[in-house]
Amino acid sequence: MSDLQAISSAYQTLLGMIGEVEPRIAQATRQELTDQRGSLKLIASENYASLPVLATMGTWLSDKYAEGTVGHRFYAGCQNVDTVETVAAEHARELFGAEYAYVQPHSGIDANLTAYWAILANRVETPALSEFGVRGVADLSEQDWETLRHRFGDQRLLGMSLDAGGHLTHGFRPNVSGKMFHQRSYGTDPETQLLDYDALAAQAREFKPLIIVAGYSAYPRRVNFAKMREIADSVGAVLMVDMAHFAGLVAGKVFTGEEDPVPYAHVVTTTTHKSLRGPRGGMVLATEEFAPSVDRGCPLVLGGPLSHVMAAKAVALAEARTEAFRTYAQNVADNAKALAEGLLTRGVNLVTGGTDNHIVLMDVGSFGITGRQAEAALLESGIVTNRNSVPNDPNGAWYTSGVRLGTPALTSRGFTTSDMDAVADLIAGVLKHTVPTTTAKGEPSKAKYDLSADARQTSLDGAAALVGAHPLYPGFEI
Template sequence: MSDALLSSTYNQILEIIAKVEPRVADATRAELRDQRSSLKLIASENYASPATLLTMGTWFSDKYAEGTVGHRFYAGCQNVDTVEALAAEHARELFGAPYAYAQPHSGIDANLVAFWSILAHRVETPGLEKLGAKNVNELSESDWEQLRHELGNQRLLGMALDAGGHLTHGFRPNISGKMFHQQQYGTDPQTGLLDYDAVAAKAREFKPLIIVAGYSAYPRRINFAKMREIADEVGATLMVDMAHFAGLVAGKVFTGDEDPVPFAHVTTTTTHKSLRGPRGGLVLAQEEYAADVDRGCPMVLGGPLGHVMAAKAVALAEARQPEFRTYAQNVADNAKALAEGFLSRGAQLVTGGTDNHIVLLDVSTFGLTGRQAESALLDAGVVTNRNSIPHDPNGAWYTSGIRFGTPALTTRGFGRDEFDRVAELVVDVLKNTSVGTTKAGAPSKAAYALADGVADRTHAASAEMLDKFPLYPGLDLA
């Protein structure tokens, strides 16, 4: 798309919006300004292409389409069928998966579909045979009562939140922690790395129905062949949540034993983050689970979002291009450069480095909580998120860590030199941040003070780099 056409398109869109609610148009312009002028280092964020963004703003948004391709509960869904089938086709080809389901609205939705699909599959084979039924539709109410009781006692083993797992991997306040009798595996207390022997020992003791692998804040790769061996040994289903690192799988940075798709019975992901698509989810599965996952609607989901599935198709098509592999490799290389930049300046990292797209910084060495560090960095134009670290003394709200990710700034064109400079700026901010006090004068886990002039010099240094790598170059909003 030419610069003139891109600018004309978005200005006209905002003009139409402003005639109805000008404050929304103003906020949209402000969001682009903010994203252009800040160092976006949140590991779960990226920048979607104009083609992907524009695809979401169409009349597919107006269509209900419960059901599956060719089998809808509403008439007139032939065009939704087309875009959903394309999204699934691109996902299968991109990840080498036998089956793909493009309907989930988010990663959490994808995980819920996966959980219930696995439970349904377990019920049907051999649970249905015990009840003398061929499929779930033949079950009586008393049968369902019996099954509900059995399913209520099912077990899930997932990665602990402070070790880098996600809320949906069995965290007690989350629905996943309420659906299942859950236990969690952590990381080695000395190295912060996954100990596969310890995971296997816990699996043998706990005997889970489902083992969840994957992470949201673990800065290393996982050997999924080993995780499958553990699952097979205890008769568990292996589910992998690759929402964070799907782009590295798609870009063939993770291959062999580090590619989860051949080893997991069911794999879930988001379509944004490192995959650089619209906000949404996908479920990939081995053929034996396809029929169960296909019942995601109405089992868990309502009407699928046709406009988002269309955008998924566009983004997945982009990810199948050769240049995406270059991008994915750059994401991983830049994370190493960021980690090395921190270490060379005396900062402490969980696991001592990274080999994916995440760098997890322990800010307790600066005398700060994660919340204080996050706030001080935001004042300086560095957008991050606080995150728990293993055995975090400050808990999940204040935390002792800051999570950094390289996908977004890599999309803008940042390379190793720029990420080394980012590390320098971050360390400078943290060294010049002190702990604030409560109204009573006691040290506060939230309050902080940033030394005079630090925010201004960080903004200036950031602007110098960001100007070299403009976001959506050629897009000029009136």
Template sequence: MTDVASTNSTAASAYRTMLDIIGGVEPRIADATRQELTDQRESLKLIASENYASLPTLMTMGTWFSDKYAEGTVGHRFYAGCQNVDTVESVAAEHARELFGAEYAYVQPHSGIDANLVAYWAILNKRIESPELERLGAKTVNDLSEEDWETLRKTFNSQRVMGMSLDAGGHLTHGFRHNISGKMFHQRSYGTDPESQLIDYDKLRADAKEFKPLILIAGYSAYPRRVNFAKMREIADEVGATLFVDMAHFAGLVAGKVLTGEENPIAYADVVASTTHKSLRGPRGGFVLSTAEYAPSIDKGCPMVLGGPLSHVMAAKAVAFAEARQESFQAYAQNVADNAQSLAEGLMRRGVKLVTGGTDNHLNLLDVTSSFGLTGRQAESALLDSGVVTNRNSIPNDPNGAWYTSGVRIGTPALTSRGFGADEFDTVAELIVDVLKNTTPVTASTGKPGKAKYALADGVAQRTKDASAELLGKFPLYPGLEL
């Protein structure tokens, strides 16, 4: 990470004072905050969607920008006194445009799902609402009759989208029926090849020609390979679809120039949405990038989807984007990808079956049912008992469903931020395999095989924690920050 020891020492004094002040009001919150830092320091954080933000990024969120309402856009707010918020939002958007090489950036979304919703409604606005209003001779939806508005509303909610299925590695917001995206749209999922578990672009093209979606969604949350966005663009153009990319997971690899050419979505997508945390290592939040033609529609994110922007978080986004523009971030991003491959090799060498047979991005997906006879929930729990933090995840055609799952997803962004390299990740692979080999399913009270209960052999959890502590001790988290 970019912080030097002297900076951390100064920050330690500030954080101690801050927690003392908080503790004077509600000591349980101060205690939980201290404990969270301790827990993160003492565990192997392998959740692919988590990272460690820098101290400047974290500190930027704790300012009086939290006190501001600022609905609207730069220079066009619905509240007075937002000149400093305008500066914050302008700087964040400038850094985002420059970092990703995008024509337009919108930094107000509070989260990844908010960013995706802004993107969806902006596309609907440009593709459906604006032409329909022109046809009806209206300037805004407020000018429509009740009958015309009802027709437009139904038209909005009957549009077709195609996104990657959940078990193939897609995200809830890509049309999953229990998510708002699955209720907004007439949706069809595309999966992966049954044998290779890779995206079959020829089949995707054929399915898209049959279904004819208005929006083709590319991107993933648990697909351990890169996507060819040039091919996705070709398919979108052939069926007249808008290409929307959700790059929340791999934004850091794009920013760090690990994903270039046809693997960089910015040059091919009409609209791109992302989070600012995960591999980008910023605060929790979202943003949207697009071509200039979509900018007016995306600018309607508030009040279309969002309420007041979180100005203190937008400020932290600006800091994180500025950090990601430094040359050191490119080295970090390349290390994330290299470490994911080292981890994959270490796991496969020890007999673990990985979905797609490996990785070329920042994550690995372990098939723990085939490898260890466990459900994802059993494996996740046994690893957590041992100080290894992961999350269970569906795999293609998962026999255990989306709750218990057959997979465990692991990522390298967080531990790479701490300084782990190939040797350390090989040790991590050894620890994971040791835990899972020593975990057995426990039969449920019904006499059927249990999907949640498990037994971990005596001594394994402590052995793993001891080995982890030795490993983590070489790469302290926020060194000098003692609370």
């Protein structure tokens, strides 16, 4: 029996065991693999973890409580968790050239919260939540938050706006990051839709933030982090970079020099999935100055670390240190450029006019449809995407005028630049044949639409041919 046959057999046994307890969960798990295999996954924040990474999460490490840090746990018997966390942090430091790595965060949002609280704790005297008579931040009222911000010294945070490509954890008011600080957003140049570093520097001088957050969720260009650090230093701010989306391009040495955030940022946060192709989780990299404060992420922000996920992070980070991963990362960027060029030649408008990372952001307004309609039409045509705001979006954050595309997942399947041109053809064909329906008031709907049956079938057939040529986990059967 080959190794792959043995692995398939093991998974079949595992799913059989699960099915004996709750067959609906076993079936949903099988169906998820079937669905992922059968569609063109272009969600920029998703990928396909390797079988070793997936297998690592399904172990008895899940059963261990391990609050605290290596050698300083609040539970006995954590020697193996210490090994897991040590190895994961070692790989992270070596891979990214960081002074310190904290691998406990459960998600990117947890990583960002850990970073924010650590910076506050490092730079200002912070009050304890117990002074407010609450058990946790979720219990704080709006008045409590106002009092807390004042007790922090009315600290300020400057982050990228949502419609320019930032993330809700970069100071968006409904998110806790927007409640911890007095917040302001920076955008992009109205004409080019690119970052304007001079305008950002002027805004920083006027606002004088404690933290400047760089990084993005839907900005299709690279960032000069040397310039970002220069701006931060000019106003005495801490530079925090959220590289959750492009960590794989940093790890794979596609982003080097001034495009690599680690040498320039005081604190860097990331997820470990997305372009890094690991398990769902988060991580914080920092200079030694901030290491003691970040190390207190548990219990300040986090509960007990997920030891089985930390183990999977270690395996994924080990994979990312290989030459094969560097080749993969370069292919991700090349495929994104090919996808962008294919869309442009077919008349699709792109924010910033293209890409030089892994993200392509379409503005579908010229087709007379919203991002929500485009997302739904593409989904029923075998193409999985997500709607996204564009700069100064007239349709707001729910309906949007944009659709975000990303190439990490399809690149993991072996898609090439010529394949991405074919994908662009399918996308353009669906968009051109999607028409809004009319509301009862005779106005174009922002949600409902009609899609040509021929265009839908053409896309389904084309998507099936492409995924058939690049099978997911080839030879693995459950």
